Amino acid sequence: xxxxxxxETRDRILDATRRLIAxxxxxxxxxxxxxxxxxxxxxxxxxxxxxxxQAIVTVVREAIEAVDPDPEHLGKDTLAAxxxxxxxxxxxxxxxxxVYIAIAVSGTRNNPDLRERFLRxxxxxxxxxxxxxxxxxxxxxxxxxxxxxxxxxxALNGIALHRVLDPRFDAAAHSRAxxxxxxxxx
Amino acid sequence: xxxxxxxETRDRILDATRRLIAxxxxxxxxxxxxxxxxxxxxxxxxxxxxxxxQAIVTVVREAIEAVDPDPEHLGKDTLAAxxxxxxxxxxxxxxxxxVYIAIAVSGTRNNPDLRERFLRxxxxxxxxxxxxxxxxxxxxxxxxxxxxxxxxxxALNGIALHRVLDPRFDAAAHSRAxxxxxxxxx
DNA sequence: TTCAAATTAGAGTCATCACTCAAATATCGA
DNA sequence: TCGATATTTGAGTGATGACTCTAATTTGAA
Numbered sequence: 001x002x003x004x005x006x007x008e009t010r011d012r013i014l015d016a017t018r019r020l021i022a023x024x025x026x027x028x029x030x031x032x033x034x035x036x037x038x039x040x041x042x043x044x045x046x047x048x049x050x051x052x053x054q055a056i057v058t059v060v061r062e063a064i065e066a067v068d069p070d071p072e073h074l075g076k077d078t079l080a081a082x083x084x085x086x087x088x089x090x091x092x093x094x095x096x097x098x099v100y101i102a103i104a105v106s107g108t109r110n111n112p113d114l115r116e117r118f119l120r121x122x123x124x125x126x127x128x129x130x131x132x133x134x135x136x137x138x139x140x141x142x143x144x145x146x147x148x149x150x151x152x153x154x155a156l157n158g159i160a161l162h163r164v165l166d167p168r169f170d171a172a173a174h175s176r177a178x179x180x181x182x183x184x185x186x
Numbered sequence: 187x188x189x190x191x192x193x194e195t196r197d198r199i200l201d202a203t204r205r206l207i208a209x210x211x212x213x214x215x216x217x218x219x220x221x222x223x224x225x226x227x228x229x230x231x232x233x234x235x236x237x238x239x240q241a242i243v244t245v246v247r248e249a250i251e252a253v254d255p256d257p258e259h260l261g262k263d264t265l266a267a268x269x270x271x272x273x274x275x276x277x278x279x280x281x282x283x284x285v286y287i288a289i290a291v292s293g294t295r296n297n298p299d300l301r302e303r304f305l306r307x308x309x310x311x312x313x314x315x316x317x318x319x320x321x322x323x324x325x326x327x328x329x330x331x332x333x334x335x336x337x338x339x340x341a342l343n344g345i346a347l348h349r350v351l352d353p354r355f356d357a358a359a360h361s362r363a364x365x366x367x368x369x370x371x372x
Numbered sequence: 373t374t375c376a377a378a379t380t381a382g383a384g385t386c387a388t389c390a391c392t393c394a395a396a397t398a399t400c401g402a
Numbered sequence: 403t404c405g406a407t408a409t410t411t412g413a414g415t416g417a418t419g420a421c422t423c424t425a426a427t428t429t430g431a432a
Binding site: 110162174178181 | 287290305308341351363365367
């Protein structure tokens with residue numbers, strides 16, 4: 001992979017892989033399907049990737065990173081900003097969102113590597129949300145703080161899940177509703 | 187399937203299928219895996235089921251029905267009761283919960299039949315939640331009511347999703363937190 | 373007890389899976 | 403322009419997928 005052609009082919013393959021996982025899930029993501037969509041022959045695929053797994057993991061890493069953008073802003077973001085960032089991810093990077101959800105469910109069952117990667121990511125994410133809560137509501141004690149963060153992150157994933165199933169689902173409004181605690185009047 | 191032996195074999199196959207989907211997802215649910223676990227040979231499987239699909243759909247139907255138990259109670263349940271019922275489903279029927287989540291994500295992508303079935307189920311579920319909200323908070327207008335119901339149902343699915351990934355996740359506490367709107371102080 | 377029908381056994385079919393390989397071709401630094 | 407190396411071609415490998423078929427065995431109603 002030292003020539004321009006190789007890099008372009010690699011991009012096409014990753015593109016195809018990303019879209020396929022989002023559309024058809026891991027089950028439908030076969031070498032043949034990837035190659036057909038990327039307009040590449042299996043030989044070329046294996047010239048650039050060691051295995052199907054490698055291409056998938058590359059795309060999964062992309063997705064996981066896209067969930068938590070702007071890492072240098074870490075430690076400064078507000079809860080609202082974190083939720084808005086997730087909304088952008090869900091709605092404007094829907095392929096990656098599809099990958100994210102597909103992996104959360106199918107990928108982590110048989111692949112301990114992916115599973116650990118995902119759980120670590122989830123933990124970081126909860127920590128980031130908890131830190132935002134702390135900044136805005138220092139009166140809440142640490143335990144309750146991280147519990148609330150975890151509830152919120154999981155609930156947001158539920159929103160993302162449903163948005164993947166039904167593109168008409170208004171993920172933005174539902175995410176903001178969650179944030180505002182406006183679910184049920186107290 | 188008229189003799190006792192046939193019915194028992196059928197049960198063993200459905201049992202194996204249910205546990206396999208929960209553990210390994212749709213991807214890992216092969217005829218061989220089902221037959222090994224059920225201690226049955228392929229010939230017996232195909233004597234009782236027309237296809238692998240049929241066994242899977244049977245189990246999926248079970249899962250979808252288990253999410254909304256006690257249908258005759260419909261129109262009388264409280265929001266809290268609905269949430270508690272889902273908690274029971276997630277924690278005490280974790281195999282079916284695993285099937286439910288696996289299908290929500292992977293199953294609906296390539297199988298329009300499953301997809302439609304799932305979306306119809308989701309709609310019924312949202313309606314049931316919205317009716318409970320109406321009973322307890324008649325002051326909320328219809329639109330807001332069903333929007334809130336939809337937020338809650340999706341968020342609960344997020345809780346279920348995470349519980350499937352991590353059995354230590356305290357799904358009950360997080361579900362109740364959602365219900366109480368105690369996510370973030372207003 | 374008999375026997376038609378249900379069930380099971382288990383080898384076999386065909387398609388598709390991930391992946392390989394040797395030969396042909398394209399690329400680009402020197 | 404040359405030539406070492408990257409890239410592409412495309413047929414081919416063995417393993418495994420869903421599913422079939424025939425013969426043997428078991429079942430239970432009459």
